[in-house]
Amino acid sequence: MTRPSYPAARRADVSDVLHGTPVPDPYRWLEEPASAEVADWLAAQAKLFGEAELAGRERFRGRVAELLKSGSIGVPAWRGERRFFMRRTPEQEHSVLYVVDADGAERALLDPMALDPSGLTTLDTWQPDKEGRLLAYQISVGGDEESKLYVMDVGTGEIVEGPIDRCRYSPVAWLPGGERFYYVRRLAPELVPQDEEQYHRRVYLHTVGASPDDDVLIFGEGLEKTNYYGVSVSRDGSWLTISASRGTAPRNDLWLADLREGDIAAPALVTVQEGVDAQTGLHFGRDGRLYVFTDRDAPRARVCVTTPDRPGYESWRDLLPEDPEAVLSDYAILDDLDEPIMLAGWTRHAISEITIHRLETGERIGSVPTPGIGTIGGISERPEGGHEAWFGYTDNTTPPTIQRFDARTGETTLWAASPGTVDVPPVKTEHLVYPSADGAEVHLLVISPVDRDGPRPTILNGYGGFGISMTPGYSASVLSWVEAGGVYAIAQLRGGGEQGEEWHRDGMLANKQNTFRDFEAAAEFLIAEGVTTPEMLGISGGSNGGLLVGAALTRRPDLFAAVVCSAPLLDMIRYEKFGLGATWNVEYGSADDPEEFGWLWAYSPYHHVKEGVDYPATLFTVFASDTRVHPLHAWKTAAALQHATSGERPILLRNEAEAGHGARAVSKSVELAADQLAFFATHLGLKL
Incomplete structure (x- = not known):
């Protein structure tokens, strides 16, 4: 491998002093995408990426496209x-x-x-x-x-x-x-x-x-x-509910108004909760009761009942109490029955289940049959009531399906399947537990070939933020990688929602580095268990997951051979100034606050790039129309790494036009996945 000839990137003498700390920012000029200098630099980066040899790109492109034909x-x-x-x-x-x-x-x-x-x-x-x-x-x-x-x-x-x-x-x-x-x-x-x-x-x-x-x-x-x-x-038009949350904060204020009284253009709002550190939502039952879904005093969530005329906390009565292990995620009411019931959706270590309860008392009386060990999404019933419910289901080898539960018979049947027929490769999924640096138990899904033996090229993925859970699901990229002989691991890190709101808060604000330690411990566990080696281990993440792998890259460059960092947050000192950054200071903290600046300064990946380090092969993938996370984070950090690395492994930037942070056409997803998997195959030694 020969060290690439990187595009020239001016290092400017730019520095701020924040709370007495000098904060250098030599690539601040890359924050101006309209400038000719930035345009020239991006064009040169595109040329460099276009010339990169990526093993198996055509194979991965074809296989990902084929597996996505599941619909x-x-x-x-x-x-x-x-x-x-x-x-x-x-x-x-x-x-x-x-x-x-x-x-x-x-x-x-x-x-x-x-x-x-x-x-x-x-x-x-x-x-x-x-x-x-x-x-x-x-x-x-x-x-x-x-x-x-x-x-x-x-x-x-x-x-x-x-x-x-x-x-x-x-x-x-x-x-x-x-x-x-x-x-x-x-x-x-x-x-x-x-x-x-x-x-x-x-x-x-x-x-x-x-x-x-x-x-x-x-x-x-x-x-x-x-x-x-x-x-x-509400279904009958009687009640208006308004909630407010500061940015993405895991708490909300909540009001309701009776629309039957007064002017709908000037509703008389009554406070349900305000200034409370909890998330709460309301459902107005056809039976006249008010159902309260909340994590107040219940980090794994619970359902309470009251009446609309007494919506305050002091009137709430537990219907479905908090479970000591499972996280309550959803519920539905079926009342066209001799005895009305509530269906409750839970995730237990990110694996979904549905239980059945008497609507009047909350007593558990059964469970809903589900197709397997996977993810259930969105329990839906008829707004006017009924005896049926529908829910989505997927797992690592099952494309999305819709299942129908009939409460009169107690049976679950396939309602609709994804319309395509695909040849899904056989894989083995293991649900493992490992200790983090402080002893916390973290769960890990490992998807591998059925006959896995010895260490193999492995991609470790994680997110660990905003209370979002990493659950099993059909992925053409994962299946393509495992079919080619690799292993794919997904860590359920603190900062996510797999164990409830407390798990989330253990990985946000001052606790954010727990997320990074959990991720590094996952890598060490995979190596210790013989699943892979540092020379065959890659890490992947996007958005907040891009921050995760950016931090891992700069904290432990010895632990990984390759990194794919997509749409990442990396300059954590200036992130609030761009995109939707100001809505996330409730998750990360603000550099304007001296204490919170200390949290951010301790790990901000852009600022922790050090000269003379042999960094892993790194591919940044960013999207020009991304209005959530500005591509400048990746641009600045790519320039810093290209300047600093002492090794020959490449630092590349894939900058895609007319694409954003979220939804995209299938063909664009195929091209992106093919490039990412081929990059990993090249630098982790996957033999194709």
Whole structure:
């Protein structure tokens, strides 16, 4: 291997002094993507990546594409006489929204490729009205996630509203009749300070067909600029719920209003919780009870009951108490039975299960049969009640399916499968436990060939942030890697949600380095167990997982041979200034605060690149339209590593245009996966 000739990157004498600490930033000029200097540097990086020899790229491209021909299927949403669901057939670039009418006839309602044959338009979210006659949906272009909202007449397909802009991440809460809805929209750019256009959300009441300029402001004036708002209206239209959380904080304030009394344009909001360090949501039962889903005094979550006229904490009574081991994730009520029941979805060490309980008392009376040891997503019932529930299911070798549970018979049957037929390779999945540096028990999923023997090239993946759980699921990339002879491991690190909210908080803010220690301990465990060796071990992560592998790369470069770091946060001193960074200071801390600066400064990967270190082969993959995590994090750190590394292993940058942080066309996913797997194969010694 010969050391690459890296593009010239000017090292500027730029430094800040924060809380008495000098903070050098020699590549700050890379924060200006519109400059000619940055454009030239990116072009040179693209040339370098294009010339890289990546073993097996064509093989991986073909196999990932083939395994993605499984397609996908989504859980149905029932409204009136219609049901709505998403499905992607083997040849489709994007999932399509379908509707099934009262007569059983199915038709495509929204096809992103019909809207834009280039494949750059994505369907971000959708919400039918309560009667199933109108559909609010949001689309964005090129991966920027800047959703525009439209309303469609479901019967005719006619667009009756839109576009309404500034609706990124907006919930839509329809009132009965489909004439009005509550929703969330950002203020116009000219009304907010410069560089704050991504913030300043408000809750509005909108009348279909009227100008959004005439929307009625309902909530949000004068509150925290980074607040996200949730809004919902009960099935019968009687109750409005509004929640507010500062950025991605694991807590929310919560209010409700009785819409039967007073003006829907000026609802009389009653506080359910405010200033409480907990997350809580409400469901208004058809039986008149108020169901409270909360992690207040219950890090693994519980369901309480009260009545809408007494919504405060002092009136809550446990229905489903906190489980000492499993995390409560979802529930559904089936009441068209002699004895109404509640279905409760749980994850036990990230493996899903559903239990059955008497609705009146919460007593457990059974469990729902599930297809295997995997992940259940979204238990759905008919809004008007019934005896059936639907839920998604997937595992490491099973493409998404929809299962139907009939409470009258107690049976679970396959309702709908992903439409494609694929040859899934046989793999072995092990659920292991290992000790972290402080003795904490961490769980690890290891997917490998059935006949695994001796150490093999291994990819270790993790996330460890925002309370997000790493659960089993069908992955064309993982299966392609394991089929080729490699091992793929997924660590359930602190910072995630696999063990509940306490597990999350043990890996955030001042505790963030627990996440990194858990990840490094996973690597050491895999090596000690003979699964792999440092020369055959690679690490992979994206977004917050990109921060994870960036920290591991700079903390323990001796432990890994290759790194794929995707859409990462890496400059943790300036991250709040770009993208949606200011909404994450509740997860990481802020450099403006002296104590929190200390946390960030202790691990910020960009600032911990040291000259003269033989760094692992590293591939940064970033996306030009990413409005969540700006590509500058990877640009600056790639430049720093190319300057600093003493070895011959390459530091490469893959900068993709017209793609963003989230949804993308299948063909773009195939190309990205092929490049990442081929990079690992080349530098971990996978024999193809």
